[in-house]
Amino acid sequence: MSADLQFTVEPNTQSASDDQRAAILANPGFGQHFTDHMAIATWTAELGWHDARITAFGPLELSPATAVFHYAQTIFEGMKAYRHPDDSIHTFRPDANAARFNRSARRLALPELPEAAFLDSVRKLVEIDRDWVPGGGETSLYLRPFMFGSDPFLGVRPSAQVTYCAIASPAGSYFTGGVKPVRIWLSQEYTRAAPGGTGAAKTGGNYASSLLAQAEAIEQGCDQVAFLDAIEKKWVEELGGMNLYFVLDDGSVITPELSGTILEGVTRDSILKLVTDLGHTVTERKISIDEWREGATSGRIREVFACGTAAVITPVASLKWDGGEVQVADGNGGPVTAAVRSALLDLQYGRSQDTHGWTTRIC
Ligand SMILES: *Cc1c(COP(=O)(O)O)cnc(C)c1O
Numbered sequence: 001m002s003a004d005l006q007f008t009v010e011p012n013t014q015s016a017s018d019d020q021r022a023a024i025l026a027n028p029g030f031g032q033h034f035t036d037h038m039a040i041a042t043w044t045a046e047l048g049w050h051d052a053r054i055t056a057f058g059p060l061e062l063s064p065a066t067a068v069f070h071y072a073q074t075i076f077e078g079m080k081a082y083r084h085p086d087d088s089i090h091t092f093r094p095d096a097n098a099a100r101f102n103r104s105a106r107r108l109a110l111p112e113l114p115e116a117a118f119l120d121s122v123r124k125l126v127e128i129d130r131d132w133v134p135g136g137g138e139t140s141l142y143l144r145p146f147m148f149g150s151d152p153f154l155g156v157r158p159s160a161q162v163t164y165c166a167i168a169s170p171a172g173s174y175f176t177g178g179v180k181p182v183r184i185w186l187s188q189e190y191t192r193a194a195p196g197g198t199g200a201a202k203t204g205g206n207y208a209s210s211l212l213a214q215a216e217a218i219e220q221g222c223d224q225v226a227f228l229d230a231i232e233k234k235w236v237e238e239l240g241g242m243n244l245y246f247v248l249d250d251g252s253v254i255t256p257e258l259s260g261t262i263l264e265g266v267t268r269d270s271i272l273k274l275v276t277d278l279g280h281t282v283t284e285r286k287i288s289i290d291e292w293r294e295g296a297t298s299g300r301i302r303e304v305f306a307c308g309t310a311a312v313i314t315p316v317a318s319l320k321w322d323g324g325e326v327q328v329a330d331g332n333g334g335p336v337t338a339a340v341r342s343a344l345l346d347l348q349y350g351r352s353q354d355t356h357g358w359t360t361r362i363c
Contacts, residue, residue: 005041005049005117007124012036012056025134028170030310031142035129039121039145039166043111049164052117054124057167067149067159072205075104076146078309079266080171081126081362083135084350089126090359091143092348094119096266101145103264104201109158110147118145121166126362129168138173138312138345174311179341181317181333182306184226184239185217186289188322191230192237192261199237199261206263210240222320224306228289229261236287237261239306242314243268246287246295247280247303247336257284267307267344273356274343280336292319296326303334305341313341 015036016024024033034057041052068074077097082090098115105112122143126133133141145166149159190213193199198206210225217225224242229235236256238244243265245255253275258264275282295301296319304316315333319326346352347359 005052005114005120007039007041007052007054007117007121009054009124009128010056011128014056021131025132025170028134028139028172030171030174031169033170035125035132035141035168035170037125037128038168039125039164041113041117041121041164042150043162043164045160049111049113049117052121052164054121054128060163060165062150063152065152065154067151067153070154071149071156072203072208073108073110073149073159074146074204075101075108075110075148076144076202076204077101078202079122079143079145080140080309080348081133081143081168082140082348082350082359083133086350087135088350089130089133089141089362090348090350091122091126091362092360093266093270093358094122094360096269097145100202100264100266101147104203105147107198107201108203110149111162113147113164121145121164123362125166125168130363132168132170134170134172138175138349140171142169142171142310143167144169171310179315179333181315181331182223183221183317184224184306184319185213185220185222186319186321187213187216187225187227188233189213189216190227191233192227192240194230195260197230197261200258200263202263207240214240220320226319229259234288234290235259236289236292238263242306242308242311244316245271245305245307246292246301247305247334248295249300249302251280251336253280253282253336254287255282255284256287259286265308267309267312270344270356270358271307271313271340274340275336278336278339278343293326296328299329302329303337304328305333305337312344313337
């Protein structure tokens with residue numbers, strides 16, 4: 001039954017009024033407001049996936065013994081739906097998110113959700129809540145599919161009951177008043193992921209363990225934290241929730257290679273192809289923290305940027321650590337960062353020809 005799992009649609013009889021929705025869409029912020037519906041499905045060891053529905057957004061009732069509260073057996077995805085100039089609504093590489101969801105599921109001993117079912121849930125949720133997709137600027141409908149062990153049982157084992165859910169939240173422009181380059185704090189005390197751990201899975205625990213380092217970054221007057229590898233504390237991995245790219249003085253582009261401890265960003269992967277389209281050579285390889293520090297000082301590194309679905313592409317102004325700080329060029333980002341950012345946004349918002357077949361029309 002799981003293979004052709006379809007989400008039935010139960011429209012919310014108490015949806016927000018046009019006025020209520022318009023008031024929210026006028027200033028949606030990020031992650032604060034949710035649409036009228038959500039997708040939900042249940043998995044049990046006996047029945048597999050079943051009871052898949054698009055239904056009214058609302059609270060879940062869970063036993064205090066629910067597995068996820070105790071052992072953090074949970075995964076999530078982050079993607080967006082975009083309104084194009086002709087008012088059609090599109091997602092961007094949703095198949096990549098569906099595939100990564102299942103890679104994460106395997107690592108967290110959760111059942112895989114057939115990719116077609118993942119895509120069906122997202123499509124139907126966006127379709128029924130299409131009026132919630134904002135238009136104009138860099139606005140979007142942020143989509144958050146997630147899955148967690150919902151067995152009300154305190155034993156340590158993979159949950160025998162699992163809940164899949166997808167919710168949607170209108171998002172305003174991440175940057176109001178222009179892109180703002182970020183200061184990065186280098187965490188030398190904390191690491192994010194170790195070999196054999198869960199660094200490549202999109203799981204809440206990775207975020208829980210990054211929060212203290214992120215708080216340290218804020219204390220240091222920085223915006224984001226950068227993590228090094230857990231063994232040598234030498235190799236640049238990524239930020240708490242974004243991958244990193246470096247532009248060298250010869251125009252070539254480098255990004256840390258996927259080591260099993262880095263999250264395989266869909267944005268990271270898309271940029272590999274977009275910078276090639278823009279005529280740059282791009283290499284995935286190890287990048288040491290000394291290469292970053294020395295390269296920014298000497299001018300060998302011209303630009304650094306962070307990338308992820310939520311903030312798209314963000315220039316890095318400087319790297320700060322316990323003992324010093326080095327600015328990247330003039331600290332204002334650079335032309336390659338700007339060109340890649342435009343190329344990606346133009347595709348996502350339907351302003352350029354989609355030669356990669358990445359945009360998927362929902363309605
Ligand atoms: C989600 C995430 C990213 C970015 O992935 P995208 O698919 O580009 O949004 C990068 N790093 C971490 C740790 C993440 O969780």
